[in-house]
Amino acid sequence: MNYPSGIKKQRKKQNITKYNNRGMGLEEEINSVNNFYIEKNIAIIYKKPTPIHIVKIDYKTKKNPIIREAFFEQPSTTDYNGIYKGFYLDFDVKETNNLSKFPLSNILKHQIDHLYKIWKNGGIAFMIIRFKVNFDTYMITIEQLLNYIKKSEVKYIPKTFFDNNCHKISYNYINKLDYIQIIDKFLEEKNEKKEH
Amino acid sequence: MNYPSGIKKQRKKQNITKYNNRGMGLEEEINSVNNFYIEKNIAIIYKKPTPIHIVKIDYKTKKNPIIREAFFEQPSTTDYNGIYKGFYLDFDVKETNNLSKFPLSNILKHQIDHLYKIWKNGGIAFMIIRFKVNFDTYMITIEQLLNYIKKSEVKYIPKTFFDNNCHKISYNYINKLDYIQIIDKFLEEKNEKKEH
Numbered sequence: 001m002n003y004p005s006g007i008k009k010q011r012k013k014q015n016i017t018k019y020n021n022r023g024m025g026l027e028e029e030i031n032s033v034n035n036f037y038i039e040k041n042i043a044i045i046y047k048k049p050t051p052i053h054i055v056k057i058d059y060k061t062k063k064n065p066i067i068r069e070a071f072f073e074q075p076s077t078t079d080y081n082g083i084y085k086g087f088y089l090d091f092d093v094k095e096t097n098n099l100s101k102f103p104l105s106n107i108l109k110h111q112i113d114h115l116y117k118i119w120k121n122g123g124i125a126f127m128i129i130r131f132k133v134n135f136d137t138y139m140i141t142i143e144q145l146l147n148y149i150k151k152s153e154v155k156y157i158p159k160t161f162f163d164n165n166c167h168k169i170s171y172n173y174i175n176k177l178d179y180i181q182i183i184d185k186f187l188e189e190k191n192e193k194k195e196h
Numbered sequence: 197m198n199y200p201s202g203i204k205k206q207r208k209k210q211n212i213t214k215y216n217n218r219g220m221g222l223e224e225e226i227n228s229v230n231n232f233y234i235e236k237n238i239a240i241i242y243k244k245p246t247p248i249h250i251v252k253i254d255y256k257t258k259k260n261p262i263i264r265e266a267f268f269e270q271p272s273t274t275d276y277n278g279i280y281k282g283f284y285l286d287f288d289v290k291e292t293n294n295l296s297k298f299p300l301s302n303i304l305k306h307q308i309d310h311l312y313k314i315w316k317n318g319g320i321a322f323m324i325i326r327f328k329v330n331f332d333t334y335m336i337t338i339e340q341l342l343n344y345i346k347k348s349e350v351k352y353i354p355k356t357f358f359d360n361n362c363h364k365i366s367y368n369y370i371n372k373l374d375y376i377q378i379i380d381k382f383l384e385e386k387n388e389k390k391e392h
Contacts, residue, residue: 041313041316043317044310044313044314046272046273049244049245049246049248052263052266064267064268066267067267067268068264070263070266072263076242077242081278083314083319084317085318086284086317086318087282087284088278088282088284117237118240121240121279121280121281122282123282
């Protein structure tokens with residue numbers, strides 16, 4: 001439109017370029033590998049849509065009503081769930097800009113409560129956590145997370161904790177973040193524990 | 197406000213009364229029993245939010261952005277999923293006004309495709325179908341549904357088919373549509389088949 005908007009537009013473009021250089025965000029990577037898993041019939045896992053509270057709907061065109069006023073709602077669960085080898089999987093993904101620690105303030109209480117319930121009902125409940133600085137990405141189970149929170153006196157998880165206790169997720173299948181490989185490792189370890 | 201709005205309000209009230217007399221819709225009943233299951237830690241099952249394609253967002257109030265233009269999207273999966281006794285459950289609910297047959301046009305292709313994938317990956321995939329005339333409500337598995345469609349030459353399922361082949365869902369726990377009871381029966385039958 002006029003001059004000030006033009007400046008704004010250019011700013012937006014610069015941001016997009018930067019983003020491309022950095023690669024996809026963690027959520028986009030998870031969505032991409034999920035599509036791959038569905039295509040190959042490896043696992044059926046979807047991101048849940050964000051819940052929305054609708055205030056006003058315009059029904060002028062009956063076939064395709066237009067939402068004219070709505071607000072984002074706090075989800076009561078996590079972002080992802082689905083099935084793998086008959087197991088129920090449930091998880092959330094989180095990223096931090098911090099170099100050496102993951103602030104616990106990134107995790108909301110309702111997410112922990114939900115994952116705890118899933119775990120207690122026989123599901124595989126976890127979080128996928130990424131340090132954006134070097135793309136190191138880990139799977140931490142709700143059991144590990146709750147044990148850590150119970151013992152810890154600080155409001156963060158040091159990166160060294162992830163390195164020493166959690167599985168790191170690596171890339172596979174032409175640049176896909178293959179977290180199902182880690183679920184396999186987790187299931188193997190669970191079976192080994194049972195046998196001993 | 198002024199007179200015409202007053203009339204509108206009264207009309208709305210009358211509709212609500214009628215609705216109460218008829219009882220809740222099937223979806224509301226399922227949501228209600230799901231809340232009960234979560235409270236009692238029997239099962240953790242949620243309705244997925246409807247996916248929405250957002251066109252315009254108003255960021256005037258940064259904390260709570262207002263969606264100003266959006267459209268409903270076709271969900272790619274089913275409405276409900278969750279976990280019960282470690283099993284992954286996935287289903288949709290359907291109602292018909294028809295007295296003696298359930299029209300297959302009520303079921304969309306992507307719903308069948310999704311439920312088929314879930315079944316093949318070890319989940320319990322089914323539909324809950326209600327005849328509104330007398331509230332008779334049944335669970336039909338995706339296996340039963342696909343077998344029926346393969347053999348049938350008509351585009352509907354007669355109510356007698358449900359009566360002869362499917363579990364009817366009854367009320368329990370002070371007027372709740374207790375479909376988990378039927379999942380138990382289904383699991384028992386599955387075990388019996390394995391043993392023979």
